Amino acid sequence: MDNYEQKLSIKAWAEADRPREKLLLQGRRQLTDAELIAILIGSGNRIETAVDLSKRILGFYQNDLTKVAKLSVKELSKFKGIGEAKALAIVAALELGRRRKETEMQRRQKIDSSRDAYLILKAEFEDLPHEEFWVLLLNRANFVMSKQFISKGGQSGTVVDPKIIFKIAIENNAASIVLAHNHPSGNLKASSADISITKKLVQSGLLLEIPIYDHLIITDHSYLSLADEGLM
The missing domain is CATH 3.40.140.10 (Cytidine Deaminase, domain 2)
Incomplete structure (x- = not known):
């Protein structure tokens, strides 16, 4: 049955395992890269949670955030489940990280x-x-x-x-x-x-x-x- 083939949504997980709740309870440093990106995109697609979708994006680029940071909105939108709004959120967040480093320098x-x-x-x-x-x-x-x-x-x-x-x-x-x-x-x-x-x-x-x-x-x-x- 389809219900058995589809993964549990994040809302069905134990509260401590949800990225947003995990950040609130344990702090941002305890989250994986995929979990941080999952918070940015909010939701996945019909067969993937936001975390699974984030892992797939990272895996495609060898889990290298430097490579992900180079992606355009158009390139990110090629992943099923990533529309323009979600792609914009990822690009904006990574750009803020770059600007923080620039300010320090x-x-x-x-x-x-x-x-x-x-x-x-x-x-x-x-x-x-x-x-x-x-x-x-x-x-x-x-x-x-x-x-x-x-x-x-x-x-x-x-x-x-x-x-x-x-x-x-x-x-x-x-x-x-x-x-x-x-x-x-x-x-x-x-x-x-x-x-x-x-x-x-x-x-x-x-x-x-x-x-x-x-x-x-x-x-x-x-x-x-x-x-x-x-x-x-």
Whole structure:
């Protein structure tokens, strides 16, 4: 009979085993990733509880939250039982987690090394499936004035317009600049195009008396400094 084939709904579980009740009784740290996602989506489908559905999504991505955080609303909605509203809830929650990490990193705002710049910029590139180009604008004491988005591209490149970069720098009275873009593939090798545009921007910066101190290539787990590698 169908009743025997279908799983028990969460409401039929012992109270201590329900994700929401478990969070209230035992605290958020006692919940599994699947149980936390189950709270976000609220309900499953005809044959799965919210927890089972969450386990299926996580299992599809090798239980790697970093991979799940990269998913779009459209990609999440491909799972049976995940409509647009549930997908939006998951994406929003994971984005809040990313922004929390970004806020923590922003406490250190002076740039004394490539790693300082990386720690400030890396949150902007986490979980992106495409390339983006950003700049750090610094004052004369090497304190960060602001982070500025420059362009968005595809999986293997993005267009960089020197006029836009230096227009932003001049408008914000920046004394110097740090460039950064990501490689979604995880490859930390600087391409010939990366090196070429960097040298072009460095020369332009010298003419405008706005020096470029570094160009970082950032992946989800590490970075490469063209300045440190002598590629500028």
